[in-house]
Amino acid sequence: MGKIQLITKGFVKENPTFSLLLGMCPTLATTTSAINGMSMGLATLFVLVLSNMAISATAPYIPDKVRIPAYIVIIAAFVTILQLVMQAFTPDIYETLGLFIPLIVVNCIVLGRAEAFANKNSVVDSACDGIGIGIGFTFALTLLGLVREILGSGSAFGFKFITGDGILVFVLAPGAFMALAYLIVLFKKVTAKKGE
């Protein structure tokens, strides 16, 4: 598989959100607006790429039976680095995303890619895989955030285009589930047509 394919496959075929249905917690919780969704996606991308590279580089030296705890420590280390860097340079975004930054540690996407890809591929390929999956995740979160923001507050990326309120429920919890359900249905429809 070429490097380009490694990067593009995360977009549609192996899209972590719409097709593999992984990492649902941050997907639902942080997508109250397009910007928030995108920030969460980029934060995950950062951890995903670095942990993929580190795990790919160290995998040959880690005994099989303790590989999962070792991966968790590596991932947690990168998450903490991200926390510190965000606190220092983007404190506002850090505050908005709150608890869901440390919770990247338990995002199944990150550990899933370590197990499924990084520990049996080269460092460069793992980095490409991380970028691909990370961009796919960011894309999905931004899209979901955008849909919820347009319907819920009548704005897009913070620019308001209606006066007054939107359909508030889309910013709240039930709207998150509903919007994601319909996006997955749409995604299924589109990809099914392509496959034929």
Added chain:
Amino acid sequence: MTMAVQSSFKNMTLCLFAVCIVSSALLAAVYAVTKEPIEAANQAKTNNAIAQVVPEFEGNPVPGTIEVGGKEYSYYTVSKAGRPVGYAITSSSVGYGGPVVLMVGITADRIIYNTTVISQAETPGLGAKCVEPAFADQFRDFNPAEKSLTVKKDGGDIDAITASTITSRAYSKAVETAVTVYDAIVAGMETADDNQETNQGE
């Protein structure tokens, strides 16, 4: 292409130990590097908040604390030409999703100059609108001696956010607390001037 290393007790322990040590060392290094920027970011946030809520001032805001009703409040005094022109008081109240923490600026002639939200965890799209000018600007140039700091539903002068009375009440209450703290600060300074009068006006 994986060549999984045979697991033995010795290499498992050794490996986990090594991973932990390297990670901790890396974290300690990043922590040391980011420590100052984090402090600077926090300081900048406070300074920004102060600059938003008080009139123009000279020099640096002077931090202080005062106890009112058994609770400690922190505030900043800003001065111009040697005389205090305003106080930026941090006060909080219980909102719908958690504490609503405000920075309230009150000028030397007891007018609320402006308010800003330090932190809140209200519902997005409902209570979280308290940060928007449509609601928050009501407290700009507000004279607590003439108008009442309670929502209209409770007979006051504050327009509540639609469907978020609890948040609006919390916001107003926090501002009201700040006014009480202001009175205590001013009273404290007067007693200091009059030399040792223990009457803490409240």
Added chain:
Amino acid sequence: MEYILIIISAIFVNNILLAQFMGICPFLGVSNKLSTAVGMSGAVCFVITLATLVTYLFQYYVLVPLHIEFMQTIAFILIIAALVQMVEIVLKKVSPSLYQALGIFLPLITTNCAVLGVALMVVTKEFTYGGEPHLLNLGESVVFAFATSLGFGLAMILFAGLREQIALNKVPKPFQGIPIALVTASILAMAFMGFSGLV
């Protein structure tokens, strides 16, 4: 009184699954059958309460005195992983029947973000039960953790019951599987919104 507020708030108003979106993976993954949902809830209940107790003590007796709070995330996840392993071993020895019921769910719990989420929440978030905003003390934290896991169980079991009924009906093809489950969860979340304002 304060404990009652914590319990009601954690179970109904701020339900961990339907209002805070933590632990959605098992919520969608093992809610096909009522019996597995009950098993998962039991295991989560056990682990959340125990993990919160241990991480709380670790935070205030190790991390804070040593001024290494930045190691919080890494330390907590290691504690949780080790705890889950230990629970598995102990359960196998002490109560094989309970192990049979909960055992297969235990390995999944390490990466359940509700566990780490609650552990982090009690040491970082200020709560407003009973007036002034404050961080929870040990007793409150454990009660909060236990009540949160009860809320997890309640939502999980209700949801599994609904999904069992839906499985008997005809669902349009694109909606089959996860999408219809998400629509159901949305309606359930709406129902839980009715509790808001209770505390």
